[in-house]
Amino acid sequence: xxxxxxxxxxxxxxxxxxxxxxxxxxxxxxxxxxxxxxxxxxxxxxxxxxxxxxxxxxxxxxxxxxxxxxxxxxxxxxxxxxxxxxxxxxxxxxxxxxxxxxxxxxxxxxxxxxxxxxxxxxxxxxxxxxxxxxxxxxxxxxxxxxxxxxxxxxxxxxxxxxxxxxxxxxxxxxxxxxxxxxxxxxxxxxxxxxxxxxxxxxxxxxxxxxxxxxxxxxxxxxxxxxxxxxxxxxxxxxxxxxxxxxxxxxxxxxxxxxxxxxxxxxxxxxxxxxxxxxxxxxxxxxxxxxxxxxxxxxxxxxxxxxxxxxxxxxxxxxxxxxxxxxxxxxxxx
Numbered sequence: 001x002x003x004x005x006x007x008x009x010x011x012x013x014x015x016x017x018x019x020x021x022x023x024x025x026x027x028x029x030x031x032x033x034x035x036x037x038x039x040x041x042x043x044x045x046x047x048x049x050x051x052x053x054x055x056x057x058x059x060x061x062x063x064x065x066x067x068x069x070x071x072x073x074x075x076x077x078x079x080x081x082x083x084x085x086x087x088x089x090x091x092x093x094x095x096x097x098x099x100x101x102x103x104x105x106x107x108x109x110x111x112x113x114x115x116x117x118x119x120x121x122x123x124x125x126x127x128x129x130x131x132x133x134x135x136x137x138x139x140x141x142x143x144x145x146x147x148x149x150x151x152x153x154x155x156x157x158x159x160x161x162x163x164x165x166x167x168x169x170x171x172x173x174x175x176x177x178x179x180x181x182x183x184x185x186x187x188x189x190x191x192x193x194x195x196x197x198x199x200x201x202x203x204x205x206x207x208x209x210x211x212x213x214x215x216x217x218x219x220x221x222x223x224x225x226x227x228x229x230x231x232x233x234x235x236x237x238x239x240x241x242x243x244x245x246x247x248x249x250x251x252x253x254x255x256x257x258x259x260x261x262x263x264x265x266x267x268x269x270x271x272x273x274x275x276x277x278x279x280x281x282x283x284x285x286x287x288x289x290x291x292x293x294x295x296x297x298x299x300x301x302x303x304x305x306x307x308x309x310x311x312x313x314x315x316x317x318x319x320x321x322x323x324x325x326x327x328x329x330x331x332x333x
Contacts, residue, residue: 011036015044016053016067024066098151098181144188146210153178154190157216163209164202171208177217180225191225191232193217201232243287245297246308248279253303257285279305294319 011034018025018033030041045065048055054068146162153160157177164172176192179199183189188204249257257266266283287293293312297304298319306313 012044012047015041016048019055019065019067024064026064030065098147098183144204146207147181147188147204149210149212150178150190150204150207151181153210153212154181156212157219159213159215159217161209161211161213162207165206165208175213177219179219179223182225182229191228199228240288243290243293243309243312245285245287245293245306245312247283247285247297248277248305248307249281249283250279250303251281253279253300254281254283256300256303257283279303282307290315 014034015030018030027038027041027045031038034041045055045057054071055065056068057063057065150160152158160176160178162174162176164174166172174194176190176194178190178192180191181188181204182191182201189201190204190207191199191201193199266285285293287296290312294315297306297312297316306316
């Protein structure tokens with residue numbers, strides 16, 4: 001996927017990285033890597049010199065551009081421990097979906113090779129000993145069919161026409177300015193603004209169609225994607241429906257509930273009120289909905305008995321009776 005380097009500041013950083021990694025390189029090679037003309041590369045090299053970065057150029061068949069050796073060594077002075085910590089990183093699943101996994105692997109390889117004294121294959125050796133799996137157990141794999149074109153829109157700052165899936169199978173066609181993409185575990189979100197400038201967030205899986213326009217948009221000066229996302233998550237959590245549940249649990253059930261912090265939160269655990277009971281602990285738990293509570297509690301079997309609310313207790317009893325009847329009947333295969 002070719003995205004280009006649309007902004008000069010970004011291009012200068014990439015140019016500096018190429019000089020750091022490749023050493024001496026011709027302007028033709030730099031123009032090819034950056035997808036710009038040689039004249040643009042020459043102007044960028046001049047800009048780096050003006051910024052105080054010592055770029056050395058030599059004419060002739062064996063010439064080219066390079067950073068001053070002393071400056072190049074200062075620019076990348078990772079010690080062995082720092083380099084090993086960086087190389088043990090696996091490519092997270094969201095970056096695989098984004099289509100940049102191979103680019104990240106190549107970048108880490110080049111980074112390792114640029115450090116003096118590092119043997120060939122150091123990255124492979126470290127990753128053979130430590131593997132990081134970023135996908136949680138039973139993580140839902142949402143479709144992200146239009147992720148790559150959204151990524152292009154974000155990187156190039158271009159307006160897009162999208163069709164979004166809404167409730168009750170309603171489709172909404174919008175013209176959006178994609179400010180950024182956020183991966184929360186294995187789920188991608190797009191942060192975008194409409195013509196009114198109001199920021200919104202949608203799952204990428206809800207994007208049914210996505211097309212780039214020629215027009216570009218201007219992101220608000222000082223917009224911080226990470227800060228906006230944190231604030232949005234806090235608002236979403238505050239507006240999330242909460243179902244308080246009081247239940248008696250066994251020691252095994254208490255241990256199991258403690259491992260399910262992603263779905264429910266134990267607000268308070270009281271001392272055993274019935275020491276001789278199989279379910280001596282009384283706990284107060286918060287669930288997102290009655291359906292979520294029922295699903296989670298049924299999975300714990302008889303280790304949990306709901307006391308309140310009464311509606312949840314009745315629906316649990318109803319589901320349990322349906323299950324009992326299903327397994328009590330004789331079935332002929």
